[in-house]
Amino acid sequence: MNVDYKSGKENVGGGSRGAKPPLTDVLIRVENLSKSFGKLKVLSGINEEVRCGEVVSIIGPSGGGKSTFLRCLNLLEQPTDGKVFFDGVNICDRKVDIVEHRRKIGMVFQQFNVFPHLTVTENITIAPTLEKKIPKAQAVERAHSLLWRVGLLDKKDEYPSRLSGGQKQRLAIVRALAMEPMAMLFDEPTSALDPEMVGEVLDVIRDLAKSGMTIVIVTHEMGFAREVSDRVLFMDGGVIREAGTPDEIFECAEDQRTVEFLSMVL
Amino acid sequence: MFDTILALWDKYYYVYLWGLWGTIWLSAASVAAASVVGTGLAFLRLSGIWAFDLLVRAYLGVLRGTPILLQLYFFWIFLPRISPIELSDTMCILTALIVNAAAYVSEVVRAGIQAVDIGQTEAARSLGMRPHNIMFRIVLPQAVKNILPALGNEYITMIKQTSLASVFFVPELMTSYRTVQSATFLALPSLIIAGLIYLVLTTILTKALDVFERRLKKSER
Numbered sequence: 001m002n003v004d005y006k007s008g009k010e011n012v013g014g015g016s017r018g019a020k021p022p023l024t025d026v027l028i029r030v031e032n033l034s035k036s037f038g039k040l041k042v043l044s045g046i047n048e049e050v051r052c053g054e055v056v057s058i059i060g061p062s063g064g065g066k067s068t069f070l071r072c073l074n075l076l077e078q079p080t081d082g083k084v085f086f087d088g089v090n091i092c093d094r095k096v097d098i099v100e101h102r103r104k105i106g107m108v109f110q111q112f113n114v115f116p117h118l119t120v121t122e123n124i125t126i127a128p129t130l131e132k133k134i135p136k137a138q139a140v141e142r143a144h145s146l147l148w149r150v151g152l153l154d155k156k157d158e159y160p161s162r163l164s165g166g167q168k169q170r171l172a173i174v175r176a177l178a179m180e181p182m183a184m185l186f187d188e189p190t191s192a193l194d195p196e197m198v199g200e201v202l203d204v205i206r207d208l209a210k211s212g213m214t215i216v217i218v219t220h221e222m223g224f225a226r227e228v229s230d231r232v233l234f235m236d237g238g239v240i241r242e243a244g245t246p247d248e249i250f251e252c253a254e255d256q257r258t259v260e261f262l263s264m265v266l
Numbered sequence: 267m268f269d270t271i272l273a274l275w276d277k278y279y280y281v282y283l284w285g286l287w288g289t290i291w292l293s294a295a296s297v298a299a300a301s302v303v304g305t306g307l308a309f310l311r312l313s314g315i316w317a318f319d320l321l322v323r324a325y326l327g328v329l330r331g332t333p334i335l336l337q338l339y340f341f342w343i344f345l346p347r348i349s350p351i352e353l354s355d356t357m358c359i360l361t362a363l364i365v366n367a368a369a370y371v372s373e374v375v376r377a378g379i380q381a382v383d384i385g386q387t388e389a390a391r392s393l394g395m396r397p398h399n400i401m402f403r404i405v406l407p408q409a410v411k412n413i414l415p416a417l418g419n420e421y422i423t424m425i426k427q428t429s430l431a432s433v434f435f436v437p438e439l440m441t442s443y444r445t446v447q448s449a450t451f452l453a454l455p456s457l458i459i460a461g462l463i464y465l466v467l468t469t470i471l472t473k474a475l476d477v478f479e480r481r482l483k484k485s486e487r
């Protein structure tokens with residue numbers, strides 16, 4: 001079976017995969033998105049678009065609302081106000097089946113969150129077999145191809161406790177890819193890793209970006225953000241203070257907070 | 267004294283074994299049934315539906331706030347009145363034990379489920395898994411490791427608690443003591459035999475549980 005995790009762009013033209021091709025070139029559109037936790041306003045009226053195949057990095061200081069913004073995109077967090085359009089559909093609409101929607105967006109977490117009671121292969125096949133009714137043999141075959149791509153095929157029958165942090169995160173990435181998502185969200189995928197393992201995970205994400213996947217990534221790896229991104233967003237205080245190409249943000253940021261932040265981290 | 271005990275055991279061991287069997291199956295049946303009912307109650311509390319939560323909390327409040335002996339009396343008096351079929355004392359007492367243990371078990375299950383990292387649920391959600399699949403394929407299999415040892419403890423507790431059933435002459439170990447005592451008027455020796463049997467039983471079970479728990483920890487992957 002031809003395993004491709006290059007979904008995104010290929011899918012625009014009406015790929016062979018189950019999901020229908022996007023109706024618009026814009027894959028994710030956020031309108032006036034706000035989120036409060038009780039009295040604490042974490043996101044204030046965000047407007048943003050992510051186009052098919054685009055790689056968008058979100059940078060900014062701790063507590064600025066980056067994770068919350070990302071989690072609103074697959075409704076792990078329910079927005080307090082505003083709209084989130086994915087593939088032309090407002091997913092905040094009560095009529096939309098949110099579970100169905102989440103299958104089109106993969107997410108990778110800082111803490112990996114691999115399933116410790118399942119083997120590496122089972123981690124990957126559980127969602128496709130249960131939720132997409134993909135035959136077991138086919139799902140396993142695909143899982144093994146994905147594992148091969150990220151250099152984990154020899155671990156296919158291990159339990160996650162036998163994996164290093166970098167291996168766990170690579171597993172988490174292919175687990176999400178096995179659902180053949182149209183976009184991938186990464187929330188600080190390398191922040192919990194020992195320094196020597198950061199590279200192997202970034203390599204996988206870089207390949208994914210090159211293959212045309214639509215990616216939104218929250219990261220503190222400025223070099224990586226600069227290298228792979230089509231656009232960089234600087235978030236602070238619950239708003240996007242500045243957005244632009246990597247060169248625009250890293251070379252000639254105008255916003256005062258952005259300049260301060262970059263001078264601190266670079 | 268020692269000779270009296272031996273002689274008594276020689277003559278009445280079958281009464282004790284019969285009681286031991288009663289104790290074992292009464293506790294096993296009540297813990298098994300309570301596991302099912304208790305898990306249901308835990309799900310109701312975790313459902314996030316306000317009315318269910320209140321209902322279960324009231325249930326827990328009543329069962330923890332009253333003596334178990336009172337609860338046994340209550341079911342022994344109340345159940346036969348509402349039951350369309352004739353109920354034995356044993357059935358009434360068993361029901362009371364189940365209802366009581368279910369309260370405890372529901373808290374154990376709830377705590378076991380809540381102890382599973384929320385990140386597991388979020389990861390499963392982000393994969394587009396449905397809530398029942400997340401519960402039964404991801405969360406519960408991990409929660410079982412927290413729950414099983416506590417259920418074992420509940421079984422040991424229950425073995426001691428079923429002794430209260432002797433008040434109603436339901437066949438179990440303390441009822442055996444009462445039977446032998448009233449036949450021989452040897453109060454202390456007949457009681458010591460019952461006590462020794464309880465000790466052997468709970469010691470074996472505690473040790474077995476220890477081993478089981480260690481195995482569980484080892485398989486922690």
Ligand SMILES: Nc1ncnc2c1ncn2[C@@H]1O[C@H](COP(=O)(O)OP(=O)(O)OP(=O)(O)O)[C@@H](O)[C@H]1O
Pocket residue numbers: 037040042060061062063064065066067068069
């Ligand atoms: N579930 C929650 N309940 C209450 N407050 C929350 C919750 N989640 C996040 N917050 C608060 O919202 C604010 C933004 O959090 P968020 O995690 O989005 O920031 P972040 O930009 O991702 O920060 P970091 O770089 O540390 O991950 C913080 O002040 C945080 O304390």
Ligand SMILES: [Mg+2]
Pocket residue numbers: 066067068187188
């Ligand atoms: Mg964060």
